[in-house]
Amino acid sequence: MQKPFEVRHLKKTYGKTEALKGITLSMNEGEVLGLLGPNGAGKTTLISILTTVEKPTSGEALIFGKNVLENSQELKAMIGIVPQELLNHGFFSILEVLEFHSGYYGLGSNREHILFLLDRLGLLPHKDKKVRELSGGMKRRFLIAKALVHKPKLLLLDEPTAGVDIELRTTLWKFVEELNQSGMSILLTTHYLEEAENLCHRVAIIHQGETKKIGPTRELVHDLTQRCVDISFAQVPSQMTHKYLDQQKQNTLTFKIPSKMQLGELMTELKFDMSQVTDIKIREGRLEDAFLNLLNQRS
Ligand SMILES: Nc1ncnc2c1ncn2[C@@H]1O[C@H](COP(=O)(O)OP(=O)(O)O)[C@@H](O)[C@H]1O
Ligand SMILES: [Mg+2]
Known part of the structure; x- marks a missing residue:
């Protein structure tokens, strides 16, 4: 299968700024790949290249x-780009711009x-x-329509929901x-992690022009986060200490355990009187935690 895109040892410097420090990364056909990174990580630079x-x-x-x-004209027809910056097409109507744009790709009657x-897109x-x-939200949707007029095989969305309300999102x-x-x-x-969590099959986390991690979204969350286990008691055991105990709130003890650890393992270690346990809740880690953990580890 063809890779929609692939970059090898890609570097980009602007004067003294190294926006990309030799990134190697590729995409699988048919996937939604998320490129996550804080502002200035190099995401837009990669898309611009x-x-x-x-x-x-x-x-x-x-x-x-x-x-x-070597193939820029041919390749442009395969790509649709929704840029981060909102462009101004001034005096033309939506329909005019889209028809003009279709003409640019040699698509005669593209009205349908x-x-x-x-x-x-509700436009x-x-x-x-x-x-x-x-309005800002309509402009964003218009840019998406514009990116799709020529039915591209690869769509590049650069922060498509920045500054967009929940409904439109x-x-x-x-x-x-x-x-x-x-x-x-x-x-x-995106730097909106819930978006990546919802949409992306895989995510690549980039920081300061380098790829820090790439993998299936679930796996990344699993590898880089902890699970929270809240155990509630009729009567909380007194003098409770354990290396994974994070906090106590009223009758509930919260343990933070590695995502790989089985709940049974924890319960065996703790040797609670189960007749006193009234409730157990497990909260899985979030991509947001994975992201922050990763960036903190390395910096
Ligand atoms: N045209 C440019 N001229 C100079 N520096 C730039 C230019 N574009 C981006 N940069 C710098 O390159 C780095 C990466 O920017 P960018 O790719 O826009 O990051 P991101 O999209 O992840 O926020 C930043 O330090 C930014 O200031
Ligand atoms: Mg950007």
């Missing part, structure tokens, strides 16, 4: 097996697909509005899932 907006300082970037530097996208009632008249998540189910590969950069 994939879309030939920026040139690598060294290393290689391939789209569906082809070097971005455009109307489908506008409908799915149909606004299709004759000038782009400058749109949920709509966008559903749409991204639908696109992915139709076979589109999707790269999503």
